[in-house]
Amino acid sequence: MLGPVLLAASRSDAIRRLVSAAPGTKQVVARFIAGETLDQVIPIVKDAAAEGLEVTLDVVGEDITTVEQSYAARDAYLELIGRLKELGLGTKAEMSVKLSMFGQSLEIEGGGPEGSSVKGGGGRRAGHELALANIRPVVEAAAAIGTTVTLDAEDHTTLDSMFAIHEELRRDFPQTGCVIQAYLFRTEDDARRLAAAGSRVRIVKGAYKEPASVAYQDKAEVDKAFVRIVKILMAGEGYPMIGSHDPRLIAISQELARQAGRKLDEYEFQMLYGIRSEEHVRLAAEGHRMRVYTAYGTDWYGYFMRRLAEKPANLLFFARSILTKG
Numbered sequence: 001m002l003g004p005v006l007l008a009a010s011r012s013d014a015i016r017r018l019v020s021a022a023p024g025t026k027q028v029v030a031r032f033i034a035g036e037t038l039d040q041v042i043p044i045v046k047d048a049a050a051e052g053l054e055v056t057l058d059v060v061g062e063d064i065t066t067v068e069q070s071y072a073a074r075d076a077y078l079e080l081i082g083r084l085k086e087l088g089l090g091t092k093a094e095m096s097v098k099l100s101m102f103g104q105s106l107e108i109e110g111g112g113p114e115g116s117s118v119k120g121g122g123g124r125r126a127g128h129e130l131a132l133a134n135i136r137p138v139v140e141a142a143a144a145i146g147t148t149v150t151l152d153a154e155d156h157t158t159l160d161s162m163f164a165i166h167e168e169l170r171r172d173f174p175q176t177g178c179v180i181q182a183y184l185f186r187t188e189d190d191a192r193r194l195a196a197a198g199s200r201v202r203i204v205k206g207a208y209k210e211p212a213s214v215a216y217q218d219k220a221e222v223d224k225a226f227v228r229i230v231k232i233l234m235a236g237e238g239y240p241m242i243g244s245h246d247p248r249l250i251a252i253s254q255e256l257a258r259q260a261g262r263k264l265d266e267y268e269f270q271m272l273y274g275i276r277s278e279e280h281v282r283l284a285a286e287g288h289r290m291r292v293y294t295a296y297g298t299d300w301y302g303y304f305m306r307r308l309a310e311k312p313a314n315l316l317f318f319a320r321s322i323l324t325k326g
Contacts, residue, residue: 031274034296041296049092052284054291061299062098070103074134081141090145098152103130128161150177155208174198181206182226183215191229195236202241234260243270
């Protein structure tokens with residue numbers, strides 16, 4: 001019952017200020033956010049590599065309102081890629097990006113992304129072109145150091161644009177990945193379309209507040225859909241990335257991979273930084289490819305609230321920390 005409330009709160013500026021000022025917030029945020037700066041996150045990438053783990057790095061901060069912020073997001077990822085290149089970590093780290101952070105939802109005036117201004121409204125097409133223009137140099141730079149980019153899924157209204165950008169990028173950079181969400185009714189069809197040779201697809205349950213007209217509302221139904229989609233991906237010709245911390249779904253995914261005749265390097269598991277860390281190491285030790293989704297940056301609020309919404313234990317941990325600090 002609390003999940004939808006927390007997801008709604010993730011969009012509230014008033015609650016953002018309240019949570020940010022709470023005495024125990026920093027302690028709990030540190031559990032899910034690897035740091036605020038690139039200098040803080042690079043040692044985590046090195047430590048993960050030493051343990052046989054890979055990472056996907058997310059610079060948090062998707063709630064932008066200006067074109068200038070979209071350029072700053074692009075530049076933050078380019079700086080990250082430059083640092084990975086210097087340290088020879090390109091093959092151990094990929095990037096995850098939310099296209100909203102690259103300007104996907106902005107409405108542009110002035111004939112194009114560069115030098116344009118933003119006005120209110122829902123100018124999806126102009127924002128779509130801006131996001132594509134911003135993400136392309138990031139994908140190109142990632143490819144140059146031997147790694148890639150995965151386009152994160154956001155709420156259902158953004159997905160047609162995301163998939164179109166994904167298709168466009170794959171023409172020149174076929175290793176570009178994307179994310180699909182089990183709780184959406186549309187996703188089984190998306191999975192069938194995406195399970196093609198060379199594709200990289202991460203399947204997750206979904207972490208946005210979606211209406212009953214487009215998404216399953218019952219956890220058991222979401223889990224069933226997750227399994228059906230994993231089966232589609234494993235039977236396909238692409239590279240499935242299983243984004244789950246659920247031991248049962250992990251075990252089912254392993255069995256579906258075995259039934260599909262997949263080798264251990266023909267799919268991977270992904271889990272969030274700070275959650276079930278011992279399982280990260282265990283799966284890697286068994287020979288699985290294990291990638292840790294590692295978020296960093298100062299604009300952590302939306303990402304943090306979605307982590308609280310996903311699991312009641314996370315909210316209890318947050319509440320205990322606030323009470324202790326208080």
